[in-house]
Amino acid sequence: MKHHYIYFIGLILVSIIWGANFGISRWAMDVFTPEVFVFIRFFFAFPILFVLLYKLEGGIKVERNDLIKLAVIGFLGVSILELLVMYSIKFTTLANASLLNVAPWPIFVALFAPLFTKEVMTKRILFGGSMAFVGVALIILGGNQAFDLSSQYMLGNLLALLVSLIGALFNLACIPLMKKYSALRVTTWYIFFGSIFLFPFTIGGWSAIEWSNLTLPVWGAIFYNVILCTITAFLVWNLAMRRVGATKSNFYRYVVPAAAAVTGALFFGETILFTQIIGAFIIMSGLVFIGYERKNDLNKKYDRSKLA
Template sequence: MPYLLLTLSALIWSGNFVISRAMNSVIPPAGFVFWRWVVALVVLLPIALPRLRREWPILRANLPLIGISGLFAVTLFNYLIYMAMHWTTAINAALVNSAIPIFIIMFARIFYGQRVMLRQHAGVFLSLVGVAAIILRGDPARILTLTFNRGDLLVLLAAIAWALYSVAIKRYPQGLNPFVFLFSMTVVGLVLLVPFYAWEISAGHHMTFNLPTVLSILYVGVLASVVAFTAWNHGLRRVGPHIGGQFVHLMPAFSTIMAVMFLGETLQGFHIAGIVLIFAGIICATYKVKA
């Protein structure tokens, strides 16, 4: 079940990346993040509020974790990614974002002394090769033509923020309802986001509310925020960040499949090779040898 939940998260977030790239010219980044999490808050409110008073002692005892989660996962990661889409390319963003599992392994080692087995290292490597095969379209020479800009630096910072959040989830408190946790970190993240949104509005960057923007915000607010985050948090708590982080590599694979299904793109050999390598890497990293 945890692997299925992590896979579901990657699938939903693949759609989120597609939408953020498509809408970056009409929805300013801070506004996108702000309204995304306002929608999530509205959805979570009737679920979390009845439990909030009962679980307040647990929340109060874990305020640092709530604060870190809200800062890294709600405010920084989303804002940096949406900002980056104004300058970087989809290829560069996917390449840099694929470093998340490596950062997770590094931080898990630093903060928890988490040892990573050889097969898990091999799994990460196989998945990275699969990601590169898809992004570089099967031609390694394409990497020589890539140019990097400030958008890529923002994606790198976002990857670090997400890795820190994923590692922090290891300290998830027993007895705390997952919707209460998500509700609480959403409140913190929105409060921290207000200065960014205020600056954006003062600079004259406004969002036009029409059907495409509303549907985009509903998708990222309900599915990419509530459903995917809840699934991701549960999956990480069950298998650990060093294994769960590997599922980030599924996003390029799912994006490829979505493009073939919904955009009429042609499935090519390098797509198949990349997808096979990504799944092989995940199986290698998650398979447990029975004694």
């Protein structure tokens, strides 16, 4: 069952890509407003995805009823979710936003998974996920900023928590569609709708762009966001989530803060503290525990699937 672990490796790599983007996107944010940059990220991704879809699957169609579902998923899971992330950071501290954007997400997935799939919360997932949660808290709270529940940050904290809730429902809503269509087809269509719905939020932001400031690092950040953060990462994540389950997959999001901390140290001279190193070790230990399944457990699953 070596191929089984390829999907977990893919989830870790995607989380590293997303985590590193917290630092890489800073170069682009000096030129673009956040709304414009997010729009550029998804708008340039969907034509490439449609070409890939047509070349690999010979068509791009989905049923009309499913188009409506994909439009809703794109609106909530791309347009609204990305805007909520930006405004949560604006109205609260970075530590608050980082913790509330990431930590509750897998927990919400586990809670709502029975509404969308046949997944159940096992003792292994609960224990490994709890370990990873502790590791995330050590990485974020062990940095230079502390978690702050002051009333002045209440709006931002609520928005950050809403990111986790909507994000969890977004992931789960894709599962039924990916049983009918490929991960590529589902990803392509909801990114298309998400980018279209994002455009109205960019009006007013284009006039502020100094196009002469598009340096090599800025173009690099755009390339990274379109090719790696969107096309590659979304496809790999959805494919892995389809194969190993939404509950297990989303606990691998806890790698994101660790990757963000490393990127900050490598490119922006930020300090990694000892507590954060311990946190990263605890996260990886918890995720390895979640991903590891005893041979007997796997055999039981396959026996049941054959009988079905």
